[in-house]
Amino acid sequence: MSRELLAVENLVKRYGENTVLDKISFRVQEGETLVIIGPSGCGKSTLLRCINALEPIQGGRILLDGQEISRDAKSLPKLRQRIGMVFQNYELFPHLNALDNITLAPIKVQKRKRAEVVEEAMSLLERVGLKDRAYDFPRQLSGGQKQRIAIVRALCMRPEALLFDEVTASLDPEMVREVLDVLLALAEQGRTMLIVTHEMQFARAVADRVLFLDGGKIVEEAAPDAFFDAPQSERARKFLRTFTFETVKHQKIGGYSK
């Protein structure tokens, strides 16, 4: 846990006049799990997309392992092999079965041997409990299963870092757990991960460090217990209160019955 894998320095991202990320800087050590939270529209997805060079940036720089990432077409595939990304809407390829979804890029992009990739894919599938679903097509799988396949697909590229953008946000509640368990297991293995999530309990459990983003800035950066127990800023307190809605309601009802 000493090598610095990712460094974001004074990152600026604008859509037209709208500055979404305003000089953001942070660092991620190898093996660290960084959780990024913040109100809707604050730029969490945009941040991950910039790191994976899916979006052009207007200022600052992003360093992977000390090297600045560039957006020229030649170096993009290299970069994306080193950083895996899983999106909110389990975006599998509908015309390929689970196994082919997973093995396509390792075989075609990394030019690895099919037999070796299939073996790795199968053992990864086994770890997420989906070995028997290897030959199913995406339409035959539940949302939670698809999302676990998408995670395996990213893992099979052997990336150095993984980006997860609200991977449970479109899932039915009963499927959220199975996906979060996979992420918790990855954190335990010491993977380097950046996780955007709205699941606060999970964030607290999985994070080594929490970034709270609002208004295009990093408002707080803290260890999870410190952040959730004693947020420093009013904005973070306000944000966290939106998740405790139910307790507030209970107290109110209690108050009325007196």
Added chain:
Amino acid sequence: MPDLGFEVLWKGKNFARLLGGLGVALRISLVAVAVSMPLGVLLGLVMTRKHPATRILSRLYLEFVRIMPQLVLLFLAYFGATRSFGWDLSGEFASILVFSLWGTAEMGDLVRGALESVPRHQYESAAALGLDGAQTFRYIILPQTVRRLIPLSINLVTRMIKTTSLVLMIGVVEVLKVAQQIIEANRMSSPNAAFGVYLTVFLLYFAVCWPISLLAGHLEKRWL
């Protein structure tokens, strides 16, 4: 049992002549299909380009060919070209020309639609896995496009075969024209021939188009 006028079919070479007429219709439509499928794919690819001039030009072409009734296009090609440019096109050649232009436009639009119906996130997922533009097209976009396209283009082929019946209007002797000739020739001896002959024409078209539709349905079930 009413007289349905089937007996004229067995007179002389009438049935063989009907089949010959069907052959002409099929020749026109299949040559036009063979021309318009590859050209349509190219047109479809051009139409999805971002360049405004290519977009507008291809759009204009599509709208022009589509808005014009096929019959008007046939007249324009056959009579118009002869008069205005002094080209002496045979009826069959003019027909093939018009059906190729029309088929290319329709196919182009199908290809454009199929390409555009692949959601943006498919491109992003592919990019995030390190696939480059060519690999994304080959392994992700093309297979999904082709699957969508096959039933649609087969449907277009049957439409083109059916629409060839219009070419009798510019003097091409295809199956419907032969049918009319047979009915005319036997107006006195079998006044009821119209029903039997047209029913036979219907059955002939059915025999050609139904298997094609079945194939489309089969492929659709397998791939969608």
